[in-house]
Amino acid sequence: MDKQMDMLQQALAAYNLIPHCLVIETTMQKHFHGDDHFKIRIGEKAYSARFISGKRYEHDVFLPLTDTILAEQMQFIYFLNDNGIPFMRPVAALSGNAYHKFIWNGAEYRFFLFEWIEGQHITRCSPSVASKMGAMVRQLHTLVADYECSLPKISHREGSRTFLGLLEEAACAAPPECRELLLPYIADAKKHIEHAYKSTREFLMQSDLNPLNILWDDKEQLIGIIDFEHIGYTERVEALAWLVKWYSRAEGLSSHEFSPALAHSLLEGYGAADFMYPEDWERLPSLLWLTGCLNWGFVEKTRRILNQTDSAGPMKMELDAHLSKYSGRGKKLGALITD
Missing domain, CATH: 3.90.1200.10 (Aminoglycoside phosphotransferase (APH), C-terminal lobe)
Incomplete structure (x- = not known):
């Protein structure tokens, strides 16, 4: 937990937030892409926080998440939000970028912060x-x-x-x-x-x-x-x-x-x-x-x-x-x- 907290605090320093008020509420299950994903709370506000590394799959079926592709994806999210589609809302870093790049223990990560949406999954369809x-x-x-x-x-x-x-x-x-x-x-x-x-x-x-x-x-x-x-x-x-x-x-x-x-x-x-x-x-x-x-x-x-x-x-x-x-x-x- 200390490692996760240190990593999150370093990433959140790039945002207009108060990282020492950080609480990790949930550590999401890792899937085959291996991303570190958390529900965090800073004060009264909850966020989805996600670290994406370079190589995520052992196969090449999905698009590689290069910086160029991620920038295009973020622009599409802004477009959807501006037009009434209930997509998750990114929180921009102080630099104005939709995500923050940083080095942790010698590895490069892209850190994404989104407003948390409180809801439920329906997997038994009606x-x-x-x-x-x-x-x-x-x-x-x-x-x-x-x-x-x-x-x-x-x-x-x-x-x-x-x-x-x-x-x-x-x-x-x-x-x-x-x-x-x-x-x-x-x-x-x-x-x-x-x-x-x-x-x-x-x-x-x-x-x-x-x-x-x-x-x-x-x-x-x-x-x-x-x-x-x-x-x-x-x-x-x-x-x-x-x-x-x-x-x-x-x-x-x-x-x-x-x-x-x-x-x-x-x-x-x-x-x-x-x-x-x-x-x-x-x-x-x-x-x-x-x-x-x-x-x-x-x-x-x-x-x-x-x-x-x-x-x-x-x-x-x-x-x-x-x-x-x-x-x-x-x-x-x-x-x-x-x-």
């Missing part, structure tokens, strides 16, 4: 939550339709191809009996990648809008979006696929059960029928398959199974169960649109 989420994202997408910045227009297609390459690499090194299990799954992934990205794509800016980045009040009113490091261009129908996957789960994020009724509520709230062409509806099931069945969680678990020192027999059984679970998940995701 038709009302799905519809409201769809309506908010449609408002956001309409607002940013003409927003332009220098961030690269890269869709999840590139990420899907990276994940596919990792799977193919794992299959090449796997025992023959495990390779035989993987090859049909890899063939399905290739088919869905090809089908999902046939038409002309419309790019727009948004953040990661999964339920853990959305805050609601006790009356199920959306009051805050709290993710910023994944702000970037996304392909619009692809973004809609992720929303359908996230907000069609009535049993929580860890569930592999999906509700067509919730998917319909999300799409209706968004007003998908207003802009979706027939070819968009045709490729949406493949986009849904890719969101749920070719993501980092799936690939990382597959590689972990194949890197075990167990004999090929137990490894094959575990891999078979793993692939069967995700193959079933893919069918359920596709059924959200086709049923």
Whole structure:
């Protein structure tokens, strides 16, 4: 705790605050990006305080958070706040910059301070939550339709191809009996990648809008979006696929059960029928398959199974169960649109 307190006090010296009044209320759980993230209080005011280092992922699917990219992301946040989108509000350093760079124990960090938003996550979705989420994202997408910045227009297609390459690499090194299990799954992934990205794509800016980045009040009113490091261009129908996957789960994020009724509520709230062409509806099931069945969680678990020192027999059984679970998940995701 002393190390965390010292680090925060050094960072907060760059702000118009009183660091000796600092209280660390909560140390947030570290995810795979490894950021140090805290809820702090200075006097009567609560803040979200986050330290971001250089290398955050072992793969290159996400944008590297260079100073240029972070500056663009902060400008986008200011734009959203100025236009009524309930995004988290940055607190500027005394220098006027949206974040503060400093050296701690020989390592460089970027320190971000945001006003704290007190709310709750809703991970067990309801038709009302799905519809409201769809309506908010449609408002956001309409607002940013003409927003332009220098961030690269890269869709999840590139990420899907990276994940596919990792799977193919794992299959090449796997025992023959495990390779035989993987090859049909890899063939399905290739088919869905090809089908999902046939038409002309419309790019727009948004953040990661999964339920853990959305805050609601006790009356199920959306009051805050709290993710910023994944702000970037996304392909619009692809973004809609992720929303359908996230907000069609009535049993929580860890569930592999999906509700067509919730998917319909999300799409209706968004007003998908207003802009979706027939070819968009045709490729949406493949986009849904890719969101749920070719993501980092799936690939990382597959590689972990194949890197075990167990004999090929137990490894094959575990891999078979793993692939069967995700193959079933893919069918359920596709059924959200086709049923």
